[in-house]
Amino acid sequence: MRKAEHDWLRNGEILKLKKQALKKNLEKIDSYVTGEWRRKGIKGLVIFSCLEVDFWQVYELPVGLRSSLIIGDEPHAKELVALLNEFKRFCVVSVSRKKARFFTVGLNEIEEHQGVMVDEWVPDQVKEGEWASLRQSRIARHIEDHVLHHLKDIARLTYNFFVEHKIDRLILAGHKELIPRFRAVLHPYLQERVAGEFNAEPDTPLSEILKRSLLVEKEIQLREEEYLFNKLRNENHEGGLAVIGLRPTIEALMRGQADTLVIGDGQSRQGFVCYKDHYLSVGSGDCPVCGDALHESSDVIEDMIHLALNQNVQIEHLTHIDEFREKDKYGALLRFGL
Ligand SMILES: [Zn+2]
Structure with a gap:
């Protein structure tokens, strides 16, 4: 950053006022990063700053980013948007025989939503006298009817919650024997979006719910990355629907072939x-279009990402597969083969 600051402030083309404003912004960023900010496991940091209009936004991310300082008239949000798109929003529903708790998980953070708590009466046990004339099994069935009714209520609330909060995936938590029953009464749309499940008690602490949810999320991510990697490998042939390597990837992007x-x-x-x-x-x-000599770019990867975003090409990161991360590095799934 120091170097960028130095270069920019020395640049004679920039007006004096702009220089002063720029200097103030850079100083604020610098003092934030070296002062109050603490890393505590955060791998990436994005800061938007325009003090002249009181605009200051900090995003802490669980993934690392390439360090860069971008100065312009508009916030340079494209990479951040692409990154946030990759982090699916999860909803965790913790069910027990008596209540349900709803959580949202995104970017390593968890939030409990109190407003949608279900707390319907489900009988624990039935007094002997009241049901003396009935056989034990009928009593049990009576209780189970209540449980089923309760689970259906939660399922309905889950659907509303899912739509309202624009959730991508669902994680189920609760007692082992209750989860399959809850899953069975979920709307088919939600059943397809269940990412995983884990055992939880009605009073499992928030930090524990987050920890287990992130494990489910990581597993899902790994599975998706493996799927993507295999698809790249299997389709990477003449006429196939994938390319691997920087040059073929760039070429596919420029031909408008790339899908991802x-x-x-x-x-x-x-x-x-x-x-x-x-x-x-x-x-x-x-x-080849205008015939002028090509300019040198210090970062053709950034240019490639911009090109992809402009073409509405989806961007995925394969960060858990060493072979791809270290060897292939870049690839694309194609809309059509050639
Ligand atoms: Zn040209």
Whole structure:
């Protein structure tokens, strides 16, 4: 950052007022990062700052980002948006025979939603005298009817909650014997979106719910990454629906073939571009569209991500598969083969 600050402030083209404003913003960011901010397990930090209009936003992320300082008229939010898209929002429903608790989990944070608590009466036991004339099994069935009714109520609330909070996935928590029964009464739309389950008591602390939810999330992520990786590998042939490696990936993007851009390593990499024609290349040369010499780009990966975002291409990160992260690094799933 110091170097960027130095370069920018020395740049004669920038007006004096702008320079002063810029200096103030950079000082604030610097004092925040070196002062009050504590890392505590946070791997990525995104700060938006425009003190002139009182705009200051800090996002702490569980994943690392390439360090960069971007100065412009608009917030440079594209990468952040792409990143946030990758982190699915989870809803955790903890069910017991008497109540339900609802939580949302996103970006390593958990929140309990008190407003949707269900606390309906389900009889624990039935007094002997009251049911003296009935056989024990009927008493049991009476209780079970209540439980089923209660589970259906929770299922209905879960559906509303899911839609209202724009949730992607559902995690079920509760007693082992209750979870399958709850799952069975869920709306089919929700059944398809169950990411996993774990045992929990009605009073399991929030931190514990978060810990177990993140384990489920991690497992899901790993499964999805393996699926994506296998798809890349299997379709990476002539006429296939995937490419692997930087050059083929860039070429597929420029042909409008890419459906999903897959990134294993987000480190900066030098490349060549024609910004006018959105032409990217690993090697130097002339732009095939306008014929001008290509500009050197200090980070062709960033350019590639921009190109993908502009084309509405989905961006996925494969961070758990070493082979892809260290060797292939880049790839794309294609809409059509050639
Ligand atoms: Zn050009």
